[in-house]
Amino acid sequence: MMKLVKLSDKVFYLPGVEELDRPFLYYIKGSNYSIAIDAGSCKSHVQEFYQELKNEGMKLPKYTIITHWHWDHTFGMPYVHGKTIASELTNNKLKEVSQWKWTLKEMKMREQTGEDMAFCNECICKVYKDVSQICVIPSYIEIDSITQLDLGGVTLSLIPRDSTHSRDALFVYFHEEKMLFVGDADCEDHYEENGTYNKKRLRSLIAFIEGIDFEIYLLGHDLPSNKEETLEYLNKKYQELISN
Numbered sequence: 001m002m003k004l005v006k007l008s009d010k011v012f013y014l015p016g017v018e019e020l021d022r023p024f025l026y027y028i029k030g031s032n033y034s035i036a037i038d039a040g041s042c043k044s045h046v047q048e049f050y051q052e053l054k055n056e057g058m059k060l061p062k063y064t065i066i067t068h069w070h071w072d073h074t075f076g077m078p079y080v081h082g083k084t085i086a087s088e089l090t091n092n093k094l095k096e097v098s099q100w101k102w103t104l105k106e107m108k109m110r111e112q113t114g115e116d117m118a119f120c121n122e123c124i125c126k127v128y129k130d131v132s133q134i135c136v137i138p139s140y141i142e143i144d145s146i147t148q149l150d151l152g153g154v155t156l157s158l159i160p161r162d163s164t165h166s167r168d169a170l171f172v173y174f175h176e177e178k179m180l181f182v183g184d185a186d187c188e189d190h191y192e193e194n195g196t197y198n199k200k201r202l203r204s205l206i207a208f209i210e211g212i213d214f215e216i217y218l219l220g221h222d223l224p225s226n227k228e229e230t231l232e233y234l235n236k237k238y239q240e241l242i243s244n
C-alpha cells in the first residue's frame with residue numbers, strides 16, 4: 001500500500017505504482033472544499049487513496065479533475081466522491097470508450113483496428129482479473145475553455161489544450177503555490193504519433209510551459225520536478241527531433 005505524501009500544507013499525493021500503471025493521484029485542500037486530480041485506474045485505487053485521506057483526517061474531494069482520457073486516469077471515475085470535471089475533448093473520448101465492450105476478444109479486435117493498444121490492454125488485464133467489471137463514464141462537468149476554481153485560499157486555473165501526449169490535456173495551475181499539474185501531457189503520443197514526439201506539438205507545449213509562472217511541476221507517473229529541469233528535458237527532446 002502506498003502512503004500519502006505531503007508536498008505542502010495544502011497539497012498531497014498518493015504515489016503511482018509502475019507495475020500496475022497506476023498514476024499519481026493528487027489532493028489539493030482549500031478552506032472551503034478540496035479537489036483531487038485524476039481518478040485512477042480502478043475502484044481499489046480510489047479506495048486506497050480515500051483511506052489514506054481519511055487516515056489523515058481530510059475531507060473527501062468535492063471535485064475530481066481528469067487530466068486526460070487514458071484508462072489509468074479515468075477508469076476509477078464511477079467510484080469517486082463528488083463530481084468529476086474534464087475537458088470537452090476528454091469527455092467526447094470517454095463517451096466513445098463507454099460504448100466499448102469489455103471482453104478479451106473485443107479488446108484484441110480494438111488492437112487490430114488501432115482504436116486501442118496492446119500495451120494498455122496488457123496493463124488493464126493485470127489490474128482487472130475480470131475485464132467485464134470495467135465501467136467507463138464521462139465526467140459530470142465538462143469545460144471547453146480556461147476555468148477558475150476557488151477552493152478557499154486556493155485558486156486553480158483549469159487549462160484545456162493540446163499536448164504531446166494527447167489532444168485532450170487538462171492542465172491545472174495552482175496560483176498561490178505556483179504549481180503546475182500536467183498529468184502525462186509532456187510524454188510521447190502512443191495513439192497518433194506511434195510513441196514519438198511531434199515537432200510542432202512539442203514546440204507549442206514548450207512555449208506554453210515557458211509562459212506559466214510555476215516552480216513545482218507535478219506529473220502523472222513521476223516524482224515532482226521544477227520548471228528549469230522540465231524545460232531542459234523538453235528542449236533536449238526538441239533538439240533531438242530537429243537534428244534527425
Ligand SMILES: [Zn+2]
Pocket residue numbers: 068070165184
Ligand atoms: Zn496517458
Ligand SMILES: [Zn+2]
Pocket residue numbers: 023070072073184220221
Ligand atoms: Zn498515465
